[in-house]
Amino acid sequence: MPEFTPRKLDCPVCRHGFESRLVTGFRIGEKEADFCPRYLDGNPLPEFLHVCPQCGFVGFEADFKAWDDAGRVERVRTLLNGFHWQQGQALLGAERFRRAALIGIYAGKRSAEVADLYLQATWCSRMEGEPDEEQKNARRKAVKYFELALAAEEFSTDDLPVVHYLVGELCRRLGEVKKALKYFARLDELDHVEPWLLEWRDRQKALLKE
Template sequence: MTTLNPRPLQCPLCTTAFSGWVVLASQDRGPMTSDLRRLPEGDDPIPRQVNGCPSCGYTGEVSAFEEHAPQADHAVPARLAGAYFSQEELEDAHDPLIADRPSAQDTTLASEVQLHLRPRAPEAHEDPALRYEHHAQICRWLGDGPLREGDAWLRGAWLYGDRGEQANEERCRARALHCYRTGVAERHWFGRREDLVVVAYLIGELHRRLGEAEEAGRWFEQAVTWSSGLQSMQELVQLAERQRSDPRDIV
């Protein structure tokens, strides 16, 4: 079972004090969705795993406000700057044919948070799905990599799906898909081949849920190929093969 405890927190960027949550989770044994979300038997820890400052919009787990809190002047290189809440925003921002826009500049974490997250900070403090969207931006600005950013987008998609907001769910799934595909293309974010297999499977499942069955099948097949010789991945291999021929939303 999951234990959720209130925790007083202080924002490392703007020093605002607020009440957050610390999540103490044991192994959940509820059903699993085909995009690898373990459904809880009791309280769902996901909405409270990430806390959000109500003043500036900085987000993170409890440790991101305490022992692993970043400095406000943490450097954000130009290539990671900006906030993209849809795949269309990201693609437009990086389209070389759109010339009438200022080029990105090196900046700081506090500046990016102030510019992009502060306007909706009170809303994100109360709304866990939006909070994960903000957290995805934080992951990118901190240089945590596309896999961590993708995980945040996927969790946001789950929470939007829980309340029936299909357009927002699909928007977040598309962002998660882009991040995971970027991680696979860059490859150095993976410490183990097992993790590469899991992400390849997730890419397939995200394509499937976005209505792209042919591309989904290619990635399910890729996950099976990359799992060769990994006995510990056989359950996932069986799931990939099933999703290719008889897809379902629950494992």
């Protein structure tokens, strides 16, 4: 099992204070081609997101601080009302990440952060054995927000090779062959692409030709 430490959090939307727990230890084996980690003793990802039992707000520890932007609080509250939250309701990992992504959009998070939340939703969806369609929906949204983040130049130059590989792989998994090839090909034009990434790219690209 992953290791945890208790932590008191205050909800930025409804101000409710509650006890949650922080993940303080876990072990990773290798990673899958879309960077989904293979955890050796249980998936800690859901626990990185905390859920306010009072209003259903979902976020990382860093999201649980007072927001001074009243408009943002109001936008997120309106979104949460639409979820028809029941006090103390439990959420599995994939659903936590999907909600956190949506909340992130309403709260004005950068597209790169939203993309990452949708990506992790696909990983949890797979580990939790949800129907394929759920994984695909989250994957499509991850691609959309990665593309918005690329267009907005949110990534550092150092991160561009990994991001292009990843978007290529997500498109491959969605059956979008042309788009996958386009992103994989970009690795030949970028600087400082690490050899392991080119190996992964070649391996995943070869799957497209079968």
